Amino acid sequence: MGSVNVRDGRLYLDFRYRSVRCREHTKLSDSPANRKALAAVLAKLELEIQRGTFDYGKHFPGSPKVEHFRQIEQLVQQKAVGGKMLFEVFANLWLEEKRAEWRLSHIETIEGILRCHLVPYYRGNPIGVISKGEIMALRGLLCQADAETGKQLSASRVNHIMTALRMILNEAAERFGYESPWRNIKALPMPRADIQPFTLKEVLLIIDNVRADFRSYYLVRFFTGMRTGEIDGLTWGDVDFGSRQIHIRQALVRGQVEKTKTASSYRTLAMSQVVYDALHEQWKRSDEKNRFVFTARNGQPLNHRNVTRRVWYPLLEYLRLRKRNPYQSRHTAATLWLAAGENPEWIARQLGHANTSMLFRVYSRYIPNLIRQDGSAFEQLLDQELCEEVG
Incomplete structure (x- = not known):
């Protein structure tokens, strides 16, 4: 049974429709007369729900739930015809x-896949008649080079598109009670990950020559292995100088703060001395109003595309280093730890991997005899290199 409630001095209706709890706010102030009037509206509304004549859009035309219930009604009607x-x-x-399950960046990716590939290809086709042959035909088309530009989608991109299609077709088959056409379709083989890590000498060269306001940023990037979104979304509340730990709790993706990429990405990093010093230096030069550790000059969070275009690539060109994307700083951290003989499980935890399988698959050629387990081996390697630089 519904009720009339108050919030911030304004009355609202609280009721259930199609097993969904609905709260619709009004501009009415909390008074006996307004409560009585709204109670009468609620009684009429619930009678219509009981009779099956309730029209959400008629009662609440501006509510975001109108579209939600319209789609549910459409699904109910369509389900009758499979x-x-x-x-x-x-x-x-x-x-x-x-939408409730995914990060905003992933939602935008799927929206692009639907808009650019799946909907144009299958538009007008009943979902229940799509065959395995039509699935394979789409994949074959996606693998072809564009007639005008000559560009071709990577195997990874094609696999992502096909994964979305698989999820849609399997969900429809389960709901409508027919056999999914997606059977025994394997993903395209993927080329081995192309990692291009920097040597320690190159890292130190970059640190010595980068703009002063980005020196701490790149020190932390290179010596923690954080992803771009993780370091750009790092806040001072997640930096614990006392325990020398960095807590990765969120990421900045396309200008929005989101949850981390995976469950294992939600982690705690150990600070090496060089990272501790870099963050301390950043703290001293930061405006106390800044929530984020690394910001642009206007105090806003970093835009990684701008940083890459205006700082990173010009610096590599100036130093005559091979052009590589900023993500190679993460690969660099991994390979330097491996070269120093750190324990693979410790490295996997630092990188936010669920286990060591990806570590061995991607970085196998960088793995020597691994005996350390706490990060101290890399500290020794770095100290030795710095001493040689000073010498």
């Missing part, structure tokens, strides 16, 4: 249902 729902209709409904 897989006759058009591909684009079900795909959009599926995406709406997934």
Whole structure:
């Protein structure tokens, strides 16, 4: 049974429709007369729900729930006729249902896949009649070079597109009670990850020549292995100088603070001395109003594209170092730790990997006899290199 409640001095209706709790706010102030009037509206509303004549959009035309219930009604109607729902209709409904589960950046990626690839190809087709042959035909098309530009999608990109299609088709088959056409379709083989780490001498050369306001930033990048989004989204509340730890709790992706990429990415990093010193230096030069550790001159969070274009690539060109994307700083940290003989499990935890399998797969040729387990081996290697530089 619904109720009339108050929040911030304004009345709102609290009721259930299609097993969903609904709260619709009004501009009415809290008074006996307004409560009585709203109670009458609620009684009428619940009677319509009971009779099956309730129209959400009629009662609350400006509510965001109108579209939600419209889609549910459409699904109920389409479910009666099984897989006759058009591909684009079900795909959009599926995406709406997934929004609560995914990060904003992933949602935007899937939106792009639907808009650019899947919906144009399958538009107008009932989802229940899409065959395995049509799935393979789409993949074959995606693998072809563009006739105008000659550019070709990578195997990784094609696999991502096909993964979204698989999820949509399997979900539709489960809901509508038919066998999914996605059977025994393997992902395209992927080339081995192309990692291009810097040597320790190159790292120190970069640190010695980078702009002063970015020196601490690149020290932390190179010697923690943090992802771009993780270091750009790092806040002072996640830096514990007392215990010499960095807590990775979020990432800055496309200008939005989001949860970390994976569950294992949510982790605590050990600070080496060089990282501790760099963060201390950054703390001294930071505005106390800044929430983020690394910011632009205007105090706003870093835009990684601007940093890459205006700081990173010009610096590599100036130093005559091979052009490499900033993500190589993460690979560099991993390979330097491995070269120093750190324990693989410790390295995997620092990088936010669930286990060591990716470490061995990606960095196998950099792995010597591994006996250390706490990061001290790399400290010794770095101290030795710094001494040689000074000498």
